[in-house]
Amino acid sequence: MEFTASEFFNEWGHPIDLAEMFAVENGWINKRDGDEQILIEVQGVWRHYRLNVSFLEDKGLLNYQSVFRIRLDKGELVEVLKAVNYANQMCRMGAFTVRYAEEIFVFGCSQSLFDEECMSGQQVEHLFDSCITHCEQFYPTFQLVAFGDKDADTAIRTAILETKGEC
Numbered sequence: 001m002e003f004t005a006s007e008f009f010n011e012w013g014h015p016i017d018l019a020e021m022f023a024v025e026n027g028w029i030n031k032r033d034g035d036e037q038i039l040i041e042v043q044g045v046w047r048h049y050r051l052n053v054s055f056l057e058d059k060g061l062l063n064y065q066s067v068f069r070i071r072l073d074k075g076e077l078v079e080v081l082k083a084v085n086y087a088n089q090m091c092r093m094g095a096f097t098v099r100y101a102e103e104i105f106v107f108g109c110s111q112s113l114f115d116e117e118c119m120s121g122q123q124v125e126h127l128f129d130s131c132i133t134h135c136e137q138f139y140p141t142f143q144l145v146a147f148g149d150k151d152a153d154t155a156i157r158t159a160i161l162e163t164k165g166e167c
Helices: 005-012 015-025 075-088 122-144 152-160
Strands: 029-032 036-041 048-056 063-071 097-099 104-112
Touching: 005 048, 015 029, 015 036, 015 048, 015 122, 029 152, 048 122, 063 122, 097 122, 104 122, 104 152, 122 152
Parallel strands: none
Antiparallel strands: 029 036, 036 048, 048 063, 063 104, 097 104
């Protein structure tokens, strides 16, 4: 079953509207930039994340990017890139990139809107959750490598360490 853009919006609402409603429901600061983009500030456990949600109507894609900074003054580029590569191998959707000179890490993912499964509020929530969860999971890895404390192999083990017991 195929949907046109107008059928999609009539049935489900505009995807940026859905993202804005979700941000408001969670009390996140957001700034709407027209019908194609919204910027959202989210406080995680480890970091403050900036989410950029954009809709490419001509391609039928909803793009999410989460951006955060880590000082890279001690981290070796090779180890940082290895850590990003390890993290990407573990991501169930999306991928990390690093802009080394700018000291910025970006996690991005996309959702096609015009296949058999249309986007719902639950799917918007899933994309937000996936973005934030991946950033939270791998931030300690990137930080350990960036500060020069650990190599990528050792640092990635901290991201996949499963704790046992209760606090």
